[in-house]
Amino acid sequence: MFSIGELSRRTGVKVPTIRYYEQSGLMEQPERSAGNQRRYSVAALERLSFIRHARALGLSIDDIGELVELAADPERPCGEAHAIASAHLSAVRARIAKLRKLERELKRIVGLSDAGCLGECSVIHSLADHRYCASEH
Amino acid sequence: MFSIGELSRRTGVKVPTIRYYEQSGLMEQPERSAGNQRRYSVAALERLSFIRHARALGLSIDDIGELVELAADPERPCGEAHAIASAHLSAVRARIAKLRKLERELKRIVGLSDAGCLGECSVIHSLADHRYCASEH
DNA sequence: TCTTGAACCTCTAGCCGCTAGAGGTTGTAG
DNA sequence: CTACAACCTCTAGCGGCTAGAGGTTCAAGA
Numbered sequence: 001m002f003s004i005g006e007l008s009r010r011t012g013v014k015v016p017t018i019r020y021y022e023q024s025g026l027m028e029q030p031e032r033s034a035g036n037q038r039r040y041s042v043a044a045l046e047r048l049s050f051i052r053h054a055r056a057l058g059l060s061i062d063d064i065g066e067l068v069e070l071a072a073d074p075e076r077p078c079g080e081a082h083a084i085a086s087a088h089l090s091a092v093r094a095r096i097a098k099l100r101k102l103e104r105e106l107k108r109i110v111g112l113s114d115a116g117c118l119g120e121c122s123v124i125h126s127l128a129d130h131r132y133c134a135s136e137h
Numbered sequence: 138m139f140s141i142g143e144l145s146r147r148t149g150v151k152v153p154t155i156r157y158y159e160q161s162g163l164m165e166q167p168e169r170s171a172g173n174q175r176r177y178s179v180a181a182l183e184r185l186s187f188i189r190h191a192r193a194l195g196l197s198i199d200d201i202g203e204l205v206e207l208a209a210d211p212e213r214p215c216g217e218a219h220a221i222a223s224a225h226l227s228a229v230r231a232r233i234a235k236l237r238k239l240e241r242e243l244k245r246i247v248g249l250s251d252a253g254c255l256g257e258c259s260v261i262h263s264l265a266d267h268r269y270c271a272s273e274h
Numbered sequence: 275t276c277t278t279g280a281a282c283c284t285c286t287a288g289c290c291g292c293t294a295g296a297g298g299t300t301g302t303a304g
Numbered sequence: 305c306t307a308c309a310a311c312c313t314c315t316a317g318c319g320g321c322t323a324g325a326g327g328t329t330c331a332a333g334a
Contacts, residue, residue, distance in 0.1 A: 003330090005281060015282090020321060035329045037282055050265045057239055057264070061320070071261045081260040082247065089243040092236055099233045102194055106226040110219065123218040124208045127194070128187045140301090142310060152311090157292060172300045174311055198291070 001031075002040045011048045018048065026051055026065055059088055105133060138168075138176045148185045155185065163188055163202055196225055 008015045021027040027048065030038045047068065054064045063084050070081050112122040126133075145152045158164040164184065167175045184205065191201045200221050207218050249259040 003282075014322085016322060017320085019284095024320090033282095033329080035282085037329065046265070049267070053267050054264050055320090057242060058236075067261060067264065070258070071265070078258040078260070081258050085243060085260045086247045089240065089247055092240050092243060096233060096236045096240060099229055099236065103226065103229050103233060105194060106222060106229060110223045110226055121207070121215040121218050123215070123222045124204060127191050127204065128183070128208070130186070130190050133190075140311075151293085153293060154291085156313095161291090170300080170311095172311085174300065192291090 002045065004038045004040070007040045007045060007048060010045060011052055013048055013052050021048070021051060021061075024061055026061060026068065057088070058092065059084075063088065138178065139182065141175045141177070144177045144182060144185060147182060148189055150185055150189050158185070158188060158198075161198055163198060163205065194225070195229065196221075200225065 004015050030040050033039055109126040141152050167177050246263040
C-alpha cells in the first residue's frame, strides 16, 4: 500500500496529476486510510505506469481510457488496441509533415534576415505577406 | 471600412477569434459605428493578415505581440525579430525530433501487433512496460 | 505521550487559443 | 417598414494539467 506521494515518486507522475487522472476516470478510486488519505495497491502502480507511458507517446486521455478497458478484458483487446495505436501513428506522422513545412519556411525567413538587414526587417516583411512564402500553410 | 464579418472573410480568421485577438491586445480596438459595431481600416486588415500568417507558422500570441510592436517601430526591429523567429525555429526542430522518436516507437509497437496476435495483445503489452522500449521518452 | 512539520485532503481558479451559446441590438435589402 | 442576417457582450467549456488557499492526518523524534 502506497501513499499518493510514494506512487508519485515511483512512477514520476506528479501528485496533482494522479488526482486529476482519478477525477477524469482514468485511475480507479483507491482505498482510503482511516484519515481519508489515498492508499494504492501494486495494481494501481502498474496501471499508472501504463498511463504514463501511453501519455509519453502522446495518446489522449480518452484513447488511454479505452486501452485501459481493453487491457482489462482479454476477450477482445487486440484489434481495437491496434486500431487506436495505428490511428495515433498516422496523426503523429501528419504532425511531423506539417512541422517540417514550418521548419522550411522559418529557415527561409530566418536565413533571409541573416543575409543582411538592409532597409526593412525581412523577418517582419516575410511574416506580413504570405505571397512571399515558398509553400502553403 | 469593413465590418468584422467582412474582415473575417478577407483574412480567413473567424469572427470570435478576431474579437479574442482584440481582447488579448493583439489587435487594436477599432472604430465603432453609431450602433457600436466594429469598423476596420485597411491597416487593421494588414495587421490581421500578419497575425494570421505568424500563427500559421506556430508563433505564440505573446511572440506575435512583440513582433507587431517591433514592426511598428522602425528604429530597432531587425535583431529582435530575428531572435524571436530563430528561437521558434529551434523549438520547431526540437518538436520534430521528439515526434520522430515517438513515430519510431509507435511503428515498432504497431508492427509487433501486425506480426501476429498470439496470446496477449502486444500493443497493450508494449504500453504496459517501458522496458520494452527501444528509446527514451 | 506529545509535538512538530511534511504530506495529505478538497475546492477553486488559471494556463493557451480558441469555440460555443445565450440573450439582446443593429444594419440593410426588399 | 419589416424581416432577418449579422452584430453586440457576457459567460462557460475544451484538454491536460498546475497552483494556491485553507484545513487535516501521519509519522518520526524528544
